[in-house]
Amino acid sequence: MIHRRDIRASVESPSGLFIGASVTYRYKPEILELLAMHGVIPKPTTPPTTARSVVNDIYRYELRLLRNRYLVGEFSKQAYYDKVVEVRNRYPVMAVLTRFWIE
Numbered sequence: 330m331i332h333r334r335d336i337r338a339s340v341e342s343p344s345g346l347f348i349g350a351s352v353t354y355r356y357k358p359e360i361l362e363l364l365a366m367h368g369v370i371p372k373p374t375t376p377p378t379t380a381r382s383v384v385n386d387i388y389r390y391e392l393r394l395l396r397n398r399y400l401v402g403e404f405s406k407q408a409y410y411d412k413v414v415e416v417r418n419r420y421p422v423m424a425v426l427t428r429f430w431i432e
Contacts, residue, residue, distance in 0.1 A: 352376075360430045363422035377427035388420050 353373040356364075364371065364380060367387050371380040395416065399409040417423075 354430075355432045356380075356430055357432055360422065360425065363425075367420070367422075377430040380430075381423070381427050384420065384422060388416070388423060391416050 351374055354371075354375065354377060355373070356371060356377070361370075364384065367384050369380055369383050369387075371377075392413065395409065395412050398404065399406070404412070
């Protein structure tokens with residue numbers, strides 16, 4: 330009996346690539362270091378866009394927490410702006426386009 334995944338793995342697409350073939354990414358060491366600062370350690374099969382999405386979610390979560398603290402009056406508007414800049418500066422990887430994350 331032939332399983333569906335066996336057929337898919339053996340079918341060649343018009344571009345010459347095998348359908349179902351695994352793609353691996355070789356992240357630049359400096360990018361891996363920046364990602365690890367936020368607890369994100371991508372596998373070689375993790376697309377850079379997926380890793381960036383995870384970091385972006387963490388970044389946005391931190392900003393939401395700050396906004397909520399500001400809204401309950403924990404600090405002034407100027408202090409809020411300063412804290413937003415501090416958070417932004419902790420995420421330099423967000424300023425790098427994902428196409429430059431891999432070698």
